[in-house]
Amino acid sequence: MNTDEHRSDCAGGVGRRDVLIVGLGLAGAALAWTLRRRGASVFVVDREEQVTSSRIAAGLMTCVTGQRLVKSWRWDELWPFAVEFYRGIEAETGTSLLDVGPMVRFLNTDAEREIFEKKRKGELAGLVCAAPNLEADGRFQPSAAEGAIEILPGGRLRVADYLNVTREMLQRTDSYRCADLRLPGDVELAADGIRIPSLDLVVNRVVLCLGFAARGCPWLDWLRWNPARGEILTVDIPDLGEDRVVHAGVWIARQQGTRYRVGATYDWKSIDSGPTEAGRADLVGRLERVLRVPFEVVGHDSAVRPILHDLPPLIGPVPGVPNLAVFNGLGSKGTLQAPFFAEELLRSIGFG
Ligand SMILES: Cc1cc2nc3c(=O)[nH]c(=O)nc-3n(C[C@H](O)[C@H](O)[C@H](O)COP(=O)(O)OP(=O)(O)OC[C@H]3O[C@@H](n4cnc5c(N)ncnc54)[C@H](O)[C@@H]3O)c2cc1C
Structure with a gap:
């Protein structure tokens, strides 16, 4: 179904689309653009948490x-593809x-x-x-x-800007809704497709792009997680004036003007914690060992990287659930890997 056709279907509810993507992080966004370029009609829902792994990521490749x-890993393929x-x-x-x-x-x-x-x-x-x-x-x-x-x-990649631009693109074609979908409760598997009554939507396929939130999803309870919580600082460094990303025990990446992002920690134990004093002290200590110029911490975030034990990203059909697929396990390389593996995912489910 092309974009014009689905518009006429939208009177009242959302109507019928080829694919519903649940989750607009780096995985869901890459998939939405890839499907759109193939002429597929897409609908995306995201629960718009302010802090997610993608939204706080530095976007480094x-x-x-x-x-x-x-x-x-696979740099020579992934890098030109991503650019x-x-x-x-x-x-x-x-x-x-x-x-x-x-x-x-x-x-x-x-x-x-x-x-x-x-x-x-x-x-x-x-x-x-x-x-x-x-x-x-x-x-x-x-x-x-x-x-x-x-x-x-x-x-x-300026990830938050990229996600906002993606959401705006979807909103312009009435293809986006802020919703916290209960899985599987809000989804009905029917003979003629998958129904989401709360959105008045019927789709041919659903792709779950949930990041670490997939941990609570009964359809995906077989995933073998090795998640790592990461903390990241926003720091004002008036006298640094450095556009290149500097890796020096921490990485320092200019955000804008005198603002830099500094990160990141890896914590495999206290996964459910928010930002911690220990994480902040660790990053500040590492920064002090690198910088001679003064700095001031102005922001501090924490989120969980969706890392699976089987390291390559997980793409493909969900076993035993017709027309349901998963895109997860981007780990600490979501920016580099998401575009390439969005394409691979479509191949793996025989799309187009
Ligand atoms: C501190 C830190 C720094 C990082 N730095 C980098 C970096 O420099 N470079 C890099 O490549 N990677 C980096 N990463 C890793 C990168 O962030 C991840 O690879 C990427 O975010 C994973 O994207 P995702 O779309 O799978 O998951 P997420 O970003 O978690 O996206 C999932 C989305 O789904 C939504 N969602 C979940 N459940 C539901 C539901 N039931 N209904 C509706 N919506 C739902 C969530 O709200 C979220 O928006 C970093 C991560 C951290 C924590």
Whole structure:
């Protein structure tokens, strides 16, 4: 059903659509755009929590991770796919959502420097190089800045803006509702499709893009979770003036003007907690070890990364429930992975 057809179906209730997406985080948004580009009619519901994993994410896409400078999983496929995907949305909506450019990483130990020397000529050739000397420029602690490298390319998506732009696109075509869907209570599996009486909606398929909220969903009680709660600070650093994302035990990413996002912690134990004093102290301590210039914390958030034990994202049909699919497990790489795996999900359910 194309977009014009579904408009005429909408008198009174929502009508009939091809796909209902539950959850507008990075997973649901990527799927909505992908379906739309294929000409499918989509409806999206989200319960509009102010703080979600996607809404507080820094949106970083980095080709090298961890102290061992490991190349990101499937980087050569995922990165160009993601850039083209987000650039397409920018072009269509007249917005600026994605920054692409070099990042800086401080190598803190001799072991890290050795790994860098070895890998720069091997698997990371063309992706990393020595950075101009930052030890003496006064903004960073000289000991921390010793042996900085530049990582290229890297990306940063303004995730909250991207989600807002996506919601506006959906609202313009009467394809969005703020609703907290009870699963499975609000959904009726019928012979002619899936009915959601509270929305007066019938769809051919439902895709659950619930993030860690899927933990409470009986249809998905077989998922093997390994969730990690993450805390992130918003910090004012008037004298830093750095557009590149800096990785130095913490990452520091410019938000706007003198505002930076600083993160992030990983906590596998107190999953249901909000922001903690310990998390804040940890990030502030790490920032003090890196920066010489003064800073002030102005915001502090916490959310749970939807990480599954089987690390690659989970995409595909829900066993035993006809026409129901799941898109989850984006872990700490939702920005990079969501566009590619939205496409893969549609393939896996034989769509289009
Ligand atoms: C501190 C922190 C920093 C991060 N930084 C980065 C980063 O720099 N780069 C990166 O790639 N990733 C980062 N991540 C990870 C990234 O945020 C996740 O990969 C991503 O958010 C997962 O998206 P999702 O759509 O699966 O889940 P979510 O973002 O949780 O979205 C699920 C949505 O579904 C809605 N929902 C749930 N249940 C229902 C229901 N029953 N009815 C209606 N709506 C419902 C929720 O309200 C939510 O809006 C970070 C995460 C954290 C916590």
